[in-house]
Amino acid sequence: MLNRATVFVYLLVLCHGLAMGTGFIEEEENWSSEKQERKGRWLPAELNDMFLLQQSKQVVKTDAGEMKVTQSNGGRIVDRPMHIGFINMEPKSLFIPQYLDSNLILFIRRGEAKLGFIYKDKLAEKRLKIGDVYTILAGSVFYLVNTGRGQRLHIICSIDPSESLGIGVFQSFYIGGGAYPPSVLSGFEPEVTKAALNTSGFYLSKILKKQQEGPIVFVDDSLWTKFLELKEQDRLQHLKKMVDDQAESDDDKEEKTEEAEPTDWSWRKLLNSVFGNVNTRIEKRHTVKPPDSYNLYDGKPDFRNRYGWSVALDSSNYSPLKRSGFGVYLVNLTAGSMMAPHVNPRATEYGIVLYGTGMIQVVLPNGTRAMNAKIREGDVFFVPRYFPFCQIASRSGPLEFVGFSTSARKNRPQFLAGGSSLFNTLMGPELAASFGVSEKTMQRLVRAQRESIILPAERAAPGDVDAIRRREQ
Structure with missing residues (x-):
């Protein structure tokens, strides 16, 4: 006959085999922990809202608007963490050109917006309305303008942190900017930037230090703003006309006196400094048709x-x-x-x-x-x-x-x-x-x-x- 010790060892082996065969090995974190089940619930009362995301962080705040981000809890039960962003912009405001280290999907909850972005190495612009969905990939330069007259713009967006640098919720690299926020151009040595842009230190300093209103700024309802709201072909023709008119004005001034010189900030020189040789390139400059939005x-x-x-x-x-x-x-x-x-x-x-x-x-x-x-x-x-x-x-x-x-x-x-x-x-x-x-x-x-x-x-x-x-x- 088997002694008690032998029977005990046999039972231990049998129980272990049954546990392995059914795939259940009790662990402290096991979903069906008997200790938790005896309490009558899997979670204590204070965790009854564990699937509500309540960690909110304000990442942008200016007089012209704000952006808040609700962070994902992450953890092993989430196959792909996602953050949710809320962008609120006042009328006549601009979210300045930037690119992110995260993919975005925009949903227009209220208002109207113009989304400008680089698509196939060209400028693309898209008008968005309530219910529209649009995607912006990580690394794509974009800007947002509230085009609704007298109406606030509300956008909800998904933020995919899978490509993020891990510095925070996500990281913005601002193309535009100045004193606040700083443009990425500010990080280079001044001599390098001057040589790259072929400009003087005076104009470089003026551009890189002037803007201090933040990432979301108001845009004046001026001639320039109205110009930007024109359709692409109308804008190009209007721009060409301004250049030609200014050229005639400069020629008239030079005929009246040889000492008079056109100001450094004439339309011709300003536009040439931005676009190059305007008269030869303006007809060639055009936007590319981007993918449609989905409403x-x-x-x-x-x-x-x-x-x-x-x-x-x-x-x-x-x-x-x-x-x-x-x-x-x-x-x-x-x-x-x-x-x-x-x-x-x-x-x-x-x-x-x-x-x-x-x-x-x-x-x-x-x-x-x-x-x-x-x-x-x-x-x-x-x-x-x-x-x-x-x-x-x-x-x-x-x-x-x-x-x-x-x-x-x-x-x-x-x-x-x-x-x-x-x-x-x-x-x-x-x-x-x-x-x-x-x-x-x-x-x-x-x-x-x-x-x-x-x-x-x-x-x-x-x-x-x-x-x-x-x-x-």
Whole structure:
């Protein structure tokens, strides 16, 4: 007979083998930690809003506007961290030329903007309106102008830190600037800059020290501003006319007296210093046609019923997203409705509440609730890949939110309720057996909800519940 010691060793080996065979080895951080489950919840109360992003940092603040960034929590459950930026600009303001170490996707929430940027080594300009989406790749020089007359400009943007230098949230390299912010030109030795620009130290010093209003500045409603607002062809013709008129004026002055010389800041010399030989090059200077923007409100929703609608933008219907690697979505829920519980199998989802109030619930892999939090306008939330979740609009009004996903491919969410749910697809004896009920009972449960994707959030009336119970008996 085996002695007690031998039996004990045998049991230890057997238990270890069973644990290895099922793939579960208890660790301190394991999702199904018994210690945490005994508390009745996976998270303590103070972490019940762990998927709400509340770390906000003001990166730009001037009289003309500001930019705030809400930082991602990161961590091992996030496949691709993302920061969310909020840009607010006053009327007649300019976000000066710069480039970033991060990819951006812009969403125009309110107002109108002109986006200028370098595309295929030429200047490209794009007019953007409410609902427009546009991408700016890391390292691309761009500027933003609030073109809405008497209206503030509000932009929400995704910031991809995967290419970031790691200095902070992200890093701006300002092309324009002066005393504040400094232009990148200021970092070179003056003699190097003078030689590179073929200019004098006087003009160089004047340009690199004058601007001290910050990264977002007001632009005067002057002749020059009106000139910039002209269409490209009209602008070129107007510019050429100004040069020709100034040339005639200078010639008249020289005929009147040999001592008189045109001022150093004549139109001809000023424009020649900026553009080179204006008379020979102005007809050749032109902007290139950039990729179109995509408006989330103008197109037909991917899904719509009486409880709301949704739009999902990926690289298949907007090719510029291929290079950024992110997707965009917009959801509108009517009062008292919900986005059906679902799982994103390919991407982490970040959302920003545009207006309204509601709730968001997120579930852990062990089937316990990770978060049940109230959300309102301005809140930012994220849901990691694979985590089940749903959003619910309050009864007081609709809930609308825009967001970004960490994949530019079709996400194909898997719904856990409704007419197009996984349960409908899996319906059969295997599914019923997994719940320990008859197939008939399972069918009644799954098919009771005939709506799909966006559902009414109200529970069935008590009489309906009683009727279902009687049928099951």
